[in-house]
Amino acid sequence: MxxxxxxxxxxxxxxxxxxxxxxxxxxxxxxxxxxxxxxxxxxxxxxxxxxxxxxxxxxxxxxxxxxxxxxxxxxxxxxxxxxxxxxxxxxxxxxxxxxxxxxxxxxxxxxxxxxxxxxxxxxxxxxxxxxxxxxxxxxxxxxxxxxxxxxxxxxxxxxxxxxxxxxxxxxxxxxxxxxxxxxxxxxxxxxxxxxxxxxxxxxxxxxxxxxxxxxxxxxxxxxxxxxxxxxxxxxxxxxxxxxxxxxxxxxxxxxxxxxxxxxxxxxxxxxxxxxxxxxxxxxxxxxxxxxxxxxxxxxxxxxxxxxxxxxxxxxxxxxxxxxxxxxxxTPHEIKDQPNARPLTITNCEITFKNIYFSFQDNKPILANFNLVVKGGEKLALVGPSGAGKTTITKLLLRLYDVSKGTIEIDGQDVARTPQDDLRGKISFVPQEPILFHRTLMENIRYSRRDAKDKEVIEAAKKAHCHEFISGLPETYNTRVGERGVKLSGGERQRVAIARAILKDAPILVLDEATSSLDSESESLIQDALQTLMKGKTVIVIAHRLSTIMKMDRIVVVAKGKIVAQGTHDELLKKGGLYQKLWSIQAGGFRDDETMLEKNLNQPEILFETPEEK
Ligand SMILES: Nc1ncnc2c1ncn2[C@@H]1O[C@H](COP(=O)(O)OP(=O)(O)OP(=O)(O)O)[C@@H](O)[C@H]1O
Ligand SMILES: [Mg+2]
Structure with missing residues (x-):
């Protein structure tokens, strides 16, 4: 920084x-x-x-x-x-x-x-x-x-x-x-x-x-x-x-x-x-x-x-x-380099090479961070709050420049490509989406501003926004309030997902994209996201581990370092932080007294293995 x-x-x-x-x-x-x-x-x-x-x-x-x-x-x-x-x-x-x-x-x-x-x-x-x-x-x-x-x-x-x-x-x-x-x-x-x-x-x-x-x-x-x-x-x-x-x-x-x-x-x-x-x-x-x-x-x-x-x-x-x-x-902090070359996507492989980054000099967020996301791979980043997960994605999007090291997409340094070009290749659903005080149509269309109304509505349907938008008095012409305050957290997330679906970029980054949704909407959207992920390189950040079980690889990050990686099953077998996080989440579910009461008649729900959930 x-x-x-x-x-x-x-x-x-x-x-x-x-x-x-x-x-x-x-x-x-x-x-x-x-x-x-x-x-x-x-x-x-x-x-x-x-x-x-x-x-x-x-x-x-x-x-x-x-x-x-x-x-x-x-x-x-x-x-x-x-x-x-x-x-x-x-x-x-x-x-x-x-x-x-x-x-x-x-x-x-x-x-x-x-x-x-x-x-x-x-x-x-x-x-x-x-x-x-x-x-x-x-x-x-x-x-x-x-x-x-x-x-x-x-x-x-x-x-x-x-x-x-x-x-x-x-x-x-x-x-x-x-x-x-x-x-x-x-x-x-x-x-x-x-x-x-x-x-x-x-x-x-x-x-x-x-x-x-x-x-x-x-x-x-x-x-x-x-x-x-x-x-x-x-x-x-x-x-x-x-x-x-x-x-x-x-x-x-x-x-x-x-x-x-x-x-x-x-x-x-x-x-x-x-x-x-x-x-x-x-x-x-x-x-x-x-x-x-x-x-x-x-x-x-x-x-x-x-x-x-x-x-x-x-x-x-x-x-x-x-x-x-x-x-x-004040010079712009992040600038296109004079010799910036357009980004050519071939395989869509993302490489984080020896990354150092900190907001304050004495408090490194990432130190010698290395990660390769293969082309077409579906990768999940998990880890405690404040571990640096969001920061990793923001560095990829070049919202910040790394202090040392390079981030490459198909061998091309993201710092040497035009910013618009780089961000054009990435669909990003942020942790807390913020919307313009404009209509829903304009808000969704923002990710591909030449999209036709029909395409916007189609994306909204896939993201399960269409249901709540149809219920609004002015449907797609409803204004959403400053920063989108007139929508619920889950509705805002779905609008952000609709944007990502409409954009259809080769790289997809989801930062807690479904964290505010109820389980039913989440499972519906997970389907849409699975379709969206096809053929793309994907980085998903999630706290709710049940949403990332099917990912190709799960990377556990703590204090800016990778502490473990593998598939869900591999990580569970290895024990460690992932296993701990998983057992807390699964245990939390079992200990929930209201759930216990509700499901007394269905003991199998209480004792299902986490994989079955
Ligand atoms: N703009 C900033 N200035 C200073 N410190 C920051 C800034 N943004 C984030 N941080 C710090 O960087 C660390 C990593 O933040 P980051 O948002 O990447 O965490 P995270 O792993 O995404 O956490 P969460 O799971 O809670 O979203 C945190 O300790 C945070 O306080
Ligand atoms: Mg975060």
Whole structure:
């Protein structure tokens, strides 16, 4: 098992991922920029005419020629404002298109990459938290593009324009405003950097809370059954408190920054007004200039306040994006090798050669495990719980990679064949089948997605699903609930068997495939399975030894090692673990008091030999 690789995500990574989406649509990007430019130019022109308006109002008198000049100015202001309105429509329409397309791409690409991660990756994480990462990844794109294209770029244009105009009117005031803006931006950038770790901590606390919530909600039944409501409340309370503290730290930092910024704004406002009064006194500025300065300042302040909010949102968004980009940067644990060759099945012989495998370094599950399953052989794996039986089959399916050794099918290393090809050759019925919250038809068809309805129903009949499915109000169109919870354990197993029957792959692996079935259904399905097994290489894992008595060979595994093998009779004769397991199971049956009572009239049942059962 490979160690979990820790990847680090930088701002550059976020920029790279998101800008790639933006530049995928250069025309839309250009229109958004053009719209933003138009809006700001209109905003800059308006105070210029306002200044003229005020100056004319201050000097002209009502009822004179001044009115024509004033109307002309109002007309120019109208043109600027209407131009600004049109530019905003262009900007908004283009950005909506750009963002919706970008988000759609991000959803798809995040899903495509995420789902390629290994089985181990998923069982080590909360699915709720993963779902949230994908959706935050897409929504962060919207936030960041909004921030850059609707705030940062336009505000920069406006600030440069305002400083230039003011500089042309009065060098000192222009330079003062320019210097102030630079100081303000530098301050923003510095504190934003300092604040970032707090935001990341908050995003992690968020994910942790979602993970805990989804784990608890997913286990609602267990909580009820074990009267765990109060206990869960306590656990959640801890997580919530952790989240609250992280949030409060991040908000406190924000508030501190806000107060400094507010003070900076008051300072420049008073400073510029004071300067303007001095220059007016010297006859260097007119009344209109006051209107100009004040309008620019008001415009600038409102944009800067927005920018402050946007920076905060963008940092939040980037902290959210980090969580998904981490996953995107984490290499897939199980990969097709570049020189992978399609698997050719000839004899269908499976060889486990000197296999070493462990989940944790100090606790080997398999050490030097060797086993050959001959082509067409029906092999059973038995042994105590935790012996490593399921792990052996998961290694064959390459859900995990072995640490050492090779697993070969007809002499071809499974690690050197494409995964889809390998798994296409194996029908696997897992110990605990999980189903999609889709219809039964779709669920069964999943193993051969081009199968016709007729074929699906035929497989369902063989797996004895048809009986219970026919009894459902919507028969094959019934949805089975999340993970298949609306079906009983035995029904889920039968659906999984139907999948395997439909798939009809040359290798069949059954992991406790009939463990949840009653004896009658089991014996019916055993018949179907016997037919299915014909001509295939089969590995069956079973605790109920009566189900594997007829297998060609039984391999007893304990603590990751083969401790005995042979046919049922041979193993019984040998004694040892198999004989012990068998006598416990057979004995359990004999000791069962209810059975004893029921069968008092049929003593032969109580004393039958195990082979006859
Ligand atoms: N993802 C995992 N991470 C860490 N340990 C694991 C993981 N999966 C299984 N194990 C451990 O590996 C050992 C073998 O597990 P495995 O599922 O192969 O047992 P098994 O023989 O199939 O048992 P059972 O008969 O109960 O199904 C167990 O001790 C189990 O706790
Ligand atoms: Mg198992």
């Amino acid at each position: 490979q160690p979990k690789s820790q990847v680090s995500v930088t701002s550059k990574d976020i920029f790279r991922v998101y800008s790639r989406e933006v530049f995928r649509y250069p025309r839309l990007f250009f229109l958004v920029f053009l719209g933003g430019l138009g809006i700001q130019v209109a905003e800059l022109i308006y105070p210029l005419y306002l200044r003229r308006l005020f100056d004319l109002l201050a000097t002209g008198k009502p009822g004179t020629d001044a009115i024509n000049g004033l109307i002309l100015i109002v007309g120019m202001i109208a043109i600027a404002k209407i131009g600004g309105w049109i530019a905003r429509r262009v900007q908004v329409y283009s950005i909506m298109n750009l963002e919706s397309r970008g988000m759609a791409n991000l959803y798809s690409s995040a899903f495509d990459y995420l789902i390629g991660h290994s089985y181990h990756f998923f069982i080590s994480r909360f699915s709720g938290a993963l779902v949230r990462r994908v959706s935050k990844f897409a929504s962060s794109f919207e936030t960041m593009v909004d921030g850059v294209m609707l705030q940062f770029v336009p505000t920069t244009i406006f600030a440069i324009g305002a400083v230039t105009v003011l500089f042309l009117r009065n060098h000192t005031l222009g330079i003062a405003l320019g210097a102030w803006i630079i100081a303000f931006v530098v301050f923003q950038a510095l504190v934003a950097r300092l604040r970032h770790p707090l935001r990341v901590a908050r995003a992690r606390a968020d994910s942790k809370m979602v993970g805990s919530l989804s784990d608890a909600i997913g286990n609602q039944n267990t909580i009820t059954l074990f009267s765990g409501t109060k206990h869960e409340h306590g656990i959640l309370q801890n997580v919530v408190e952790f989240w609250r503290k992280a949030t409060m730290r991040s908000w406190n930092a924000d508030e501190l920054i806000w107060s400094v910024q507010g003070a900076l704004m008051v300072g420049i406002n008073i400073g510029l007004l004071y300067g303007a009064v001095i220059y007016w006194n010297r006859g260097l500025l007119s009344i209109g200039d006051f209107a100009l300065i004040q309008t620019y300042l008001l415009g600038l302040f409102s944009q800067l306040i927005n920018i402050n909010r946007e920076i905060r949102r963008c940092y939040d968004a980037s902290a959210d994006a980090v969580e998904m980009i981490e996953i995107l940067k």
